[in-house]
Amino acid sequence: MSTYAIGSINGYYPQLLKLLEKITFNPEQDKLWFTGNLVNGGTDGLAVLRFIKDLGKNAVAVLGSQELHLLTVAEGLAELEVGDTFADILNAPDKDELLKWLRKRSLIHHDSKLNFTLVHAGIPAAWTFSQALTFAYEVESVLSGSNYHSFLENQGKDQTRWNAKLRGWRRLRYITNAYTVMKYCDDQGKLDFNACGSVDQQTEGLLPWYKVPGRITANLNIIFADDGNFADAAYPGVYPIPENDGLYAWKLSEMPERFTVEIA
Numbered sequence: 368m369s370t371y372a373i374g375s376i377n378g379y380y381p382q383l384l385k386l387l388e389k390i391t392f393n394p395e396q397d398k399l400w401f402t403g404n405l406v407n408g409g410t411d412g413l414a415v416l417r418f419i420k421d422l423g424k425n426a427v428a429v430l431g432s433q434e435l436h437l438l439t440v441a442e443g444l445a446e447l448e449v450g451d452t453f454a455d456i457l458n459a460p461d462k463d464e465l466l467k468w469l470r471k472r473s474l475i476h477h478d479s480k481l482n483f484t485l486v487h488a489g490i491p492a493a494w495t496f497s498q499a500l501t502f503a504y505e506v507e508s509v510l511s512g513s514n515y516h517s518f519l520e521n522q523g524k525d526q527t528r529w530n531a532k533l534r535g536w537r538r539l540r541y542i543t544n545a546y547t548v549m550k551y552c553d554d555q556g557k558l559d560f561n562a563c564g565s566v567d568q569q570t571e572g573l574l575p576w577y578k579v580p581g582r583i584t585a586n587l588n589i590i591f592a593d594d595g596n597f598a599d600a601a602y603p604g605v606y607p608i609p610e611n612d613g614l615y616a617w618k619l620s621e622m623p624e625r626f627t628v629e630i631a
Contacts, residue, residue, distance in 0.1 A: 370481060371626075372400040372590045372617045374608030375431065377408030378452055380415045385628045386614045394425055400476065400619075402592035402608055403431025403487035403547070406453045409630075413455045416465050430472045430510075431487040431592060432547045439519045441466055471511045474503040474546040481619050483588045483606075488549040492556045492579035493529050496587060502542045509539065524548075527558040549576050550595035565598035577605045590617060 371390055376383050392399070401419060405428065406412030419426050437453050439445045441462070447454065456462060476485040477500070484490075490499050509518045521536040522543070529541060544558065551562035551573045562573050575597050577589070585604060593607035606623060608615045618624040 368396045368398070370398045370400060370478075370619045372402065372483070372485060372606070372608065372619060374402050374615045375404035375408075375433075375592045375594060375610040376401070376406075376415050376614060377404055377433065377610065378406045378412035378415055379409035379614060379630055380411030380418065382409070382614045382628055382630050383415060383418070386616055386626065389628060390616055390618065390626050394422065397425070399426045400485050400590065401426065401428040402485065402590065403429045403472075404433040404592060404594065404610070405431070406437055406456065407433040407451055410452050410455075412453045413459055413465075416456065416469070417461070420465065420468050427476050427485065428472050429476055429485055429487050430469070430474055430547060432594075434469050434472070435519070435522070435543070435547060438466060438469060438515075439522065442516055442519050444516075444520050470515055473507055474543075475499060483590055483619050484584075485590050487547050487592050488594070489545065489576040489591055490584050490587075490589065491529050491545050491549070492552070492576070492582035492584075495583050499584065503546065506539050506542050506546075524560045527560070529556065548594075550597075552576050552579050554580055563595050565596060567598075575599060575602075577602060590619075 399422065405415050405419065419428055437456065440447055441457055456465065509515065518539065523540050524544060526537050526541040533541060548560065549558055551559045551569060553572050554574060556579050559573055562569055566575060588604050588606065590606045593609045596611050597607060606617055608617065613627045613629045616626045
């Protein structure tokens with residue numbers, strides 16, 4: 368049995384199938400981890416959601432920013448943006464079932480036997496592993512519960528620093544953004560929501576989240592979607608999965624192996 372971690376699919380279902388063929392995925396034995404952003408980009412997001420949902424316990428998918436965007440639009444709290452490609456999901460006969468399934472996805476997944484942790488964006492430097500799990504659950508319990516509409520209605524990027532005294536929506540906003548959109552920070556861990564692109568093009572003082580000094584979870588092996596296109600050199604304990612020119616997968620082991628297929 369093997370476990371593979373796959374990066375942002377963004378609705379590219381044919382390419383996902385090619386990647387699974389390349390890794391010789393066996394749905395009866397193997398497991399797939401997905402870093403979120405399953406939809407929006409390619410035109411087959413509906414097929415992607417149905418496929419992963421139908422894998423049942425053989426698949427783990429954490430939430431990304433695109434899932435939250437889809438849920439927000441579906442609730443009538445935002446309009447479709449130019450370039451959005453998930454109208455087919457909003458018009459699907461199984462829309463409600465798929466959206467409910469998405470709302471029940473987690474923000475973090477950890478396998479102690481494999482010794483790997485899965486997130487979409489990252490884990491703030493100030494959090495312990497125990498805190499990361501606890502804080503993620505705070506968001507997950509609201510999003511999967513009856514008050515999810517209010518949660519989606521109160522999203523925003525007004526909180527750039529973690530503070531244990533944060534309460535209410537500001538607290539949940541920070542936790543959500545850390546897990547789904549965090550890329551660059553200053554050396555104190557303050558989030559920069561605008562910075563993106565390779566590390567050698569950033570303003571002095573900005574660091575990828577995983578290089579913030581004193582990061583408490585530096586002992587973890589963290590897999591995440593490299594939506595920021597860091598183009599960074601290999602760094603101990605982090606396994607970014609690029610999204611800019613193809614679909615990528617890591618085969619999880621003591622010496623992870625990477626696979627890729629191009630997006631035409």
